[in-house]
Amino acid sequence: MTHPAYRWPDPDRDYLNGAFIPGAADYPPRWSAAAAGFRQAMGRRADLDLVYGPLPRQRLDLFLPEGTPRGVVMFVHGGYWHLFSKAHWSHLAAGPLARGYAVAMPGYTLAPVARLAEMTAEIARAAWFIGTRVAGPMVVTGHSAGGHLAARMGCADIPVPVARVVPISPLTELGPLIATGMNDTLKIDAEEAARESPARLALRDGVSAHVWVGAEERPAFLWQARVLAEEWGCGWTVEPGRHHFDVIDGLADPDSPLCAALLRGL
Known part of the structure; x- marks a missing residue:
């Protein structure tokens, strides 16, 4: 594995995950295959492509446990928005399902078609829709860019029926991303960074939070996680031995520390 040559400051290198993970290219096809197999195995307990809005990607998959759900977990996927x-992540529903919780996985409109504020509004709309389908407390989690959107569901300016948010390796302070090459696609400006950075916004009263990140992640992601935990005054966990691509694996295991943190206090 060859790392890019270091120069400082280098915002692109700060957020370049794959170059520092052995076999990084193998992860997306593995995720996709595991997710497809999981959906097939779920049979009638998988309610796929439920429409929560008028746009093409405003669809969500809802996975139901055996018996009456104790509540629902919404997982928001990442991919730098x-x-x-x-469709890449269905298998991660296994942990909460085994604990008796339904799991919803929404799609949302991606950049450059949508700006971050529009994505936030779409996930909020999905949360309201999910609340009409499953009774009980709602937990929102998500990974990386999805961690950002999960954190936004806990912010004081977003009135959604959420009891807890557990952002995983989240992007919480967007200012540094303005200098990256991917911002040619994202179009984040100073005003949007101020409005859409969870670390600059208050945690909504009545919502609990916990931040999760892998110990082997890029330093920028460790910083992003810690900043949110400090600003919100909530707990955070640095999971040993985990990098950006496998830090989510605990969601598939009902006995994992991540799954326990997800449902703590419910």
């Missing part, structure tokens, strides 16, 4: 879809 311009990659992947809900």
Whole structure:
């Protein structure tokens, strides 16, 4: 594995995950295959492509546990707001399902078609829709860019029926991303960074939060996680031995520390 040559400051290198993960290119097809197999195995307990809005990607998959759900977990996928879809992650529903919770996985409109504020509004709309389908407390989690959107659901300016948010490796302070090459696609400006950075916004009263990140992640992601935990005054966990691509694996295991943190206090 060859790392890019270091120069400082280098915002692109700060947020370049794949170059520092052995076999990084193998992860997306592995995720996709595991997710497809999981959906097939779920049979009638998988309610796929439910429409929560008028736009093409405003669809969500809802996975139901055996018996009456104790509540619902919404997982928001990552991909720097311009990659992947809900279809890559279905298998991560296994942990909460085994604990008796339904799991919803929404799609949302990606950049450059949508700006971050529009994505935030779409996930909020999905949360309201999910609340009409499943009774009980709602937990919102998400990974990377999805961690950003999950954190936004806990912010004081977003009135959604959410009891807890657990952002995983989230992007919480958007200012540094303005200097990256991917901002040619995202179009984040100073005003949007101020409005859409969870670390600059208050946690909504009545919502609990916990931030999760892998110990082997890029330093920028460790910083992003810590900043949110400090600003919100909530707990955060640095999981040993985990990098940006496998830090989500615990969601598939009902006995994992991540799954326990997800549902703590409910």
